[in-house]
Amino acid sequence: MKTLEWENNKLKLIDQTKLPDELTYVYCNTYQDVIQAIKNMTVRGAPAIGVAAAFGMVLADKEGVDLEIAAKEIKASRPTAINLFWAVNRVLKSDNPLTEAIQMYNEDIETNLNIGKYGSEIIDDGDTILTHCNAGALACVDYGTALGVIRSAHNQGKKIDVICDETRPRGQGARLSVWEMQEENIPVKLIPDVASGYLMSQKMIDKVVIGADRIANGGVINKIGSLMVALAAKRFNVPFYVAAPLSTFDKEANIFDTTIEERDGDEVRYYGKCRICPKGTEVINPAFDIIPSDLITGIITEEGIIKPL
Numbered sequence: 001m002k003t004l005e006w007e008n009n010k011l012k013l014i015d016q017t018k019l020p021d022e023l024t025y026v027y028c029n030t031y032q033d034v035i036q037a038i039k040n041m042t043v044r045g046a047p048a049i050g051v052a053a054a055f056g057m058v059l060a061d062k063e064g065v066d067l068e069i070a071a072k073e074i075k076a077s078r079p080t081a082i083n084l085f086w087a088v089n090r091v092l093k094s095d096n097p098l099t100e101a102i103q104m105y106n107e108d109i110e111t112n113l114n115i116g117k118y119g120s121e122i123i124d125d126g127d128t129i130l131t132h133c134n135a136g137a138l139a140c141v142d143y144g145t146a147l148g149v150i151r152s153a154h155n156q157g158k159k160i161d162v163i164c165d166e167t168r169p170r171g172q173g174a175r176l177s178v179w180e181m182q183e184e185n186i187p188v189k190l191i192p193d194v195a196s197g198y199l200m201s202q203k204m205i206d207k208v209v210i211g212a213d214r215i216a217n218g219g220v221i222n223k224i225g226s227l228m229v230a231l232a233a234k235r236f237n238v239p240f241y242v243a244a245p246l247s248t249f250d251k252e253a254n255i256f257d258t259t260i261e262e263r264d265g266d267e268v269r270y271y272g273k274c275r276i277c278p279k280g281t282e283v284i285n286p287a288f289d290i291i292p293s294d295l296i297t298g299i300i301t302e303e304g305i306i307k308p309l
């Protein structure tokens with residue numbers, strides 16, 4: 001199951017807004033279709049957004065759109081995950097957008113398998129692993145980063161239990177990570193976001209492994225709520241790992257200078273179609289938070305496990 005595929009000169013995406021109830025696909029015929037799919041989170045997850053954006057540039061090229069203009073519009077679709085900018089710039093610099101996009105597609109799978117290989121070395125038989133949001137195959141072309149580590153450990157025969165928190169407000173943990181684990185018969189339980197600290201206080205979590213959207217000097221940006229998990233892990237001495245490809249690193253920048261995406265307040269006002277607060281309630285809805293380096297045990301990359309920047 002690939003999260004995205006280039007098929008008959010179209011970009012075919014799993015519609016992640018419909019999971020876990022329906023496995024359906026969206027076909028992007030234009031680069032504007034790709035921009036919409038990134039904005040509305042039909043496709044989401046830093047590596048998946050990057051490769052989708054690369055194929056968006058391919059569609060723009062086929063439409064005869066000036067690639068500098070297309071690049072600017074695609075980069076504006078979501079401001080935080082660095083893979084989006086890295087991928088668009090790679091296509092801009094290439095001689096052949098389609099060849100470059102296909103190369104990134106294949107690289108992502110290889111990268112995730114290597115992240116899984118190195119990451120599984122820190123997973124012990126019998127571990128209970130907490131993960132936040134979805135850094136799985138659905139956040140990438142396939143296999144996943146944080147869930148790739150879990151897949152590799154499972155495939156090596158290690159007996160592991162996975163705990164996914166729901167990851168309000170978009171529910172990537174409940175809707176996507178639980179689905180991925182169940183699809184592969186990896187033992188998984190779902191908890192409310194607010195329960196992770198308690199489970200750690202009760203020694204019910206052996207390690208935390210999450211993904212990342214941007215890594216730079218000072219720390220890591222990941223889905224909102226990651227900081228709370230990291231603080232609880234520090235307090236209860238639970239090893240806290242980030243799994244991410246080197247394309248997520250921005251070595252030139254300070255992590256605290258990054259734009260944190262603010263999303264529509266209705267994502268918080270509603271749970272599905274049910275409004276959970278008085279009409280017109282004001283909302284603050286940052287989509288990511290920043291985990292300072294001192295809370296991170298190690299960063300698992302395709303070249304090995306490194307210390308935070």
Ligand SMILES: CSC[C@H]1O[C@H](OP(=O)(O)O)[C@H](O)[C@@H]1O
Pocket residue numbers: 044045046047132133134135136139140145146172210211212213222223224287
């Ligand atoms: C493997 S990167 C996945 C990363 O992206 C997610 O954000 P979103 O679902 O809003 O795209 C989340 O931060 C994951 O850790």
